[in-house]
Amino acid sequence: MRAPAAAWRCLTTCILAGAVLAGCSSSEPREQPAPVPGVSGDAEIREIWSRRVGEGMDGQYLFLSPGIHEETVYAATQNGYITAYNARNGRRDWWEKLDERLLGGVGVDADHLYVVTRNGELIALSHEGKEQWRTSLPNEALVPPQSNGRYVVVQTIDGELLAFSQSNGNRRWQYDSNMPVLSFRGNATPWIDGSRVIAGFDNGRVVALDVNSGAVQWEQRLAQPAGRTELERLVDVDSSPHVVDDTVYVSAYQGSVTALELRSGEERWSRELSSLEAPAVTEEQVVAAGADGTLVGFERASRSELWRHRELAWRQPTAPVALGNHAVVGDFEGYLYAVDATDGTIDSRVLVDDEGLRSDPIRFRDRVIVFGNGGWLASYHVREGDR
DSSP: OOOOOHHHHHHHSOEETTTEEOOTTOOOOSSOOOOOOOOOOSSEEEEEEEEEOTTTTTTOOOBOOOEEETTEEEEEOTTSEEEEEETTTOOEEEEEEOSSOEEEEEEEOSSOEEEEETTSEEEEEOTTSOEEEEEEOSSOOOSOOEEOSSEEEEEOTTSEEEEEETTTOOEEEEEEOOOOSOOOSOOOOOEEOSSEEEEEOTTSEEEEEETTTOOEEEEEEOOOOOSSSTTTTOOBOOSOOEEETTEEEEEBBTSEEEEEETTTOOEEEEEEOBOSSOOEEOSSEEEEEOTTSOEEEEETTTOOEEEEEOTTTTSOOOOOEEETTEEEEEOTTSEEEEEETTTOOEEEEEEOOTTOOOSOOEEETTEEEEEOTTSEEEEEEEEOOOO
8 A cells, every 4th residue: 555645735735715725734714704694584494403423523624424325324423433313303323433533424325334544444334334344545535435336436635536346345447547736635526327437636627437447438627727836727626526417517626617418528518617616506506616605606598697796705615505496505614504596695594513514515305414523413404485
């Protein structure tokens, strides 16, 4: 196994949303963030349940996203606790403690849970938390492993994408991207189905690979490095591909928000916006969060810009998630907002975790489930207003 790259990446990748250098132990932005925005009150974020899961990220700059299968949500903490909750009512079903520190959040399929350790190992667990197999990775991984029931794919911090047999952990193929000198700390979570894996990389490219062989099916560049310094030339696809019907929505830092045809990778439309997060897609709108906190709404049919505002400027927004006519987005102080996708109005907000929200909200039926940095796992529903 190659030595973990955490040390040198700490020097080169602790660039938080907004492209400003910050200490690796801090999530505070150096640009002055906008104050907590006011709300209109036309809709309401209602808490369904909340639970404390240990110490959560425990002060580490991690993205320990929970995983959902059927009606169970699985959450992991950096010191090795894994807990299962009923996603409807928050009832705890079980917990297990691994003798490992964890980096990558929980991936899940019909048979296993998957986590990645700080020592660069991929571990498969049963749905009751019992270890089934483990295998070594060439480096650390900060994002949850993804599975289609036959293969498990893991994206590492040094730009490698690896596929393993779901049944026993044997490696099946590996894809190596061309890593730039400078990148953000974090990676895009790959998307996988029965035919392909789609992943974004630190070189500004999105690549679709054959799920059985790892052969490249198509490739698209979302951002082109430009400038004389490495900072000026920084491009990065940290947004996880978001697939709706036959379209892939994805964003790039110092690049664009782009819609690609799923099978061919052909560009359907693109709008310039520097972003680290995948956009939310409602029935009629696309809502994107810029790296500087700018929120932008586009009309899906015409692709025209509907609205734009900076009420969350430098508040390090998470990826927005569509709920009805709203996009739900979190920030670095731990607030969750309901943004009207038609006009950008911030209709409601709630404080989830005063240590902040870094992991993206995940959708479960007509609600979102959010895991805060301090360990608060909570479920929310947006009650639509009268507008």
